[in-house]
Amino acid sequence: MPQTQVLICHSLEELDQIAKKILHICSQEKIWLFEGDLGAGKTTLIKAISRNLGVVEAMSSPTFGLVNEYRSPQATIYHIDCYRLRNVREAVEIGIFDYLDSGNYCFIEWAERIVEIFDPPYWLVQIQTENTEQRTITLSKHE
Amino acid sequence: MITILAIESSCDETSAAVLRDGKVLNNLIATQSVHERYGGVVPELASRAHQQHIVPVVNQAIQEANISKNEISAVAFTQGPGLLGSLLVGTAFAKAFALGLNVPLIGVNHMKAHILAHFIADTKPNFPFLCLTVSGGHTQIVLVRDYLDMEVIGQTQDDAVGEAFDKTAKMLGLPYPGGQYIDRYAKEGNPLAFGFPDVNTPDLNFSFSGIKTAVLYFLQKNTKENPNFIQENISDICASVQQTLVRILLKKVRKAAERYKIKEIAIAGGVSANSGLRKTLQDMALEKKWNVYVPDFQYCTDNAGMIAITAYYQYLANDFVGQDANPDPRLRIA
Numbered sequence: 001m002p003q004t005q006v007l008i009c010h011s012l013e014e015l016d017q018i019a020k021k022i023l024h025i026c027s028q029e030k031i032w033l034f035e036g037d038l039g040a041g042k043t044t045l046i047k048a049i050s051r052n053l054g055v056v057e058a059m060s061s062p063t064f065g066l067v068n069e070y071r072s073p074q075a076t077i078y079h080i081d082c083y084r085l086r087n088v089r090e091a092v093e094i095g096i097f098d099y100l101d102s103g104n105y106c107f108i109e110w111a112e113r114i115v116e117i118f119d120p121p122y123w124l125v126q127i128q129t130e131n132t133e134q135r136t137i138t139l140s141k142h143e
Numbered sequence: 144m145i146t147i148l149a150i151e152s153s154c155d156e157t158s159a160a161v162l163r164d165g166k167v168l169n170n171l172i173a174t175q176s177v178h179e180r181y182g183g184v185v186p187e188l189a190s191r192a193h194q195q196h197i198v199p200v201v202n203q204a205i206q207e208a209n210i211s212k213n214e215i216s217a218v219a220f221t222q223g224p225g226l227l228g229s230l231l232v233g234t235a236f237a238k239a240f241a242l243g244l245n246v247p248l249i250g251v252n253h254m255k256a257h258i259l260a261h262f263i264a265d266t267k268p269n270f271p272f273l274c275l276t277v278s279g280g281h282t283q284i285v286l287v288r289d290y291l292d293m294e295v296i297g298q299t300q301d302d303a304v305g306e307a308f309d310k311t312a313k314m315l316g317l318p319y320p321g322g323q324y325i326d327r328y329a330k331e332g333n334p335l336a337f338g339f340p341d342v343n344t345p346d347l348n349f350s351f352s353g354i355k356t357a358v359l360y361f362l363q364k365n366t367k368e369n370p371n372f373i374q375e376n377i378s379d380i381c382a383s384v385q386q387t388l389v390r391i392l393l394k395k396v397r398k399a400a401e402r403y404k405i406k407e408i409a410i411a412g413g414v415s416a417n418s419g420l421r422k423t424l425q426d427m428a429l430e431k432k433w434n435v436y437v438p439d440f441q442y443c444t445d446n447a448g449m450i451a452i453t454a455y456y457q458y459l460a461n462d463f464v465g466q467d468a469n470p471d472p473r474l475r476i477a
Contacts (some may be wrong), residue, residue: 013175029381038310039359043301043352061352063309065154066226069472084319093192095228132360 005106011133018137019048025139026123031100033111033118041135045127046107050077053105063089066094076104083110088117145458146214148240149451150201151368152233153253157196161208164333165455167263168208170441170448173200177463193232201236202249203449215244219454222250222464223474230470238466250456250464253445257411258287259456260442260449268436272407275292275396277414279305279320282392284399285476290456295476297347297395304388305414307351311358311384315373322463325381326417332382337361339387347395351388358384384417392420393427409436413444
């Protein structure tokens with residue numbers, strides 16, 4: 001039974017606080033899979049978390065480039081987007097294990113396409129859209 | 144005589160080009176036809192498949208340019224930004240090739256190369272000029288003072304504009320990448336049929352993730368009332384979204400042009416193929432008395448021709464790297 005916690009984000013103004021809470025709960029593990037529909041705010045949440053890890057540079061979506069890499073004095077972060085990957089083989093060919101085994105933070109969007117690749121322990125961060133502003137964020141640890 | 148072999152492998156495409164004295168002789172991208180000669184298959188997306196493409200593509204570029212390997216004065220490669228695994232293949236190949244020929248190496252910045260692609264054609268922009276670089280992964284306004292003197296004066300804070308096109312297409316049920324389908328449908332549609340709000344971003348920066356969400360909610364609301372809403376209105380939806388994205392891009396270009404008092408305006412990157420962007424830019428240029436530069440389509444998307452022309456100017460400036468050069472996925476325009 002995975003360890004699960006539920007957070008409610010009522011508006012964008014609360015996002016920074018939510019990001020801090022998530023880091024507090026999850027930062028023991030470095031691999032986090034983000035699930036949520038198009039427009040749920042996966043990239044927005046990952047940006048907020050990364051800002052709290054000291055990233056100051058402009059952050060953009062990695063859908064086209066597959067992996068964006070950010071560094072701060074506190075952490076190296078790989079922001080990975082599996083949206084364009086069709087199968088496990090393609091994930092292996094882009095070198096996904098090099099990132100997963102690096103010991104650095106890996107924030108991964110659309111991981112459900114290749115979920116069999118991820119060995120526990122990792123955190124699953126599910127974002128559910130309640131209305132235009134409100135999101136329910138479910139954190140579950142897979143061990 | 145300066146002869147440069149250039150290799151691009153930053154993302155999906157493996158490409159090779161040969162340049163002689165500032166003129167790009169050819170620009171080959173690994174395609175099925177290149178591969179059929181060698182009995183191989185080209186996977187659509189597999190960065191490590193660059194390994195399979197690189198030898199045939201380089202071979203063909205050298206053959207078609209009708210040069211001998213011994214005439215090559217330098218080997219150029221994309222050093223970044225891009226996907227590490229992909230960049231590594233081009234870097235390792237270029238290093239080995241240069242070492243074998245005992246010629247210098249030139250590490251090229253992919254984003255600068257998109258801009259310098261304008262110097263492949265006969266009509267070249269005059270310095271200083273502004274370049275709007277728009278693609279699936281990037282959205283930037285760059286102030287170009289000289290070949291190798293550039294400054295990013297505005298960029299996206301979240302999604303690239305190409306991603307906004309592609310994800311809108313996805314929501315409309317069009318295949319990925321769907322930017323080109325949006326463009327096609329938009330030609331038949333009314334750009335003022337539906338309104339999407341501009342996102343106010345500071346200064347010369349952009350934001351496109353809000354538009355994506357606005358389109359999503361708009362489609363959800365309307366398909367709830369009419370399940371056939373998308374099918375019945377696809378041209379108008381595409382035209383309206385495209386008009387919104389183009390308007391946001393050009394608003395900042397106009398602002399940059401006024402601020403820097405520059406009338407030489409260029410566009411680069413894959414999205415510069417978008418006909419709505421081209422047309423609106425041309426209209427604005429007439430009104431503002433700008434000179435507008437749009438590269439040939441083959442030099443808009445990722446290609447080695449643009450790496451070759453950039454390497455040529457680096458060669459003239461004595462800007463080489465050693466055998467210890469590494470790819471840098473995070474490379475920025477300084």
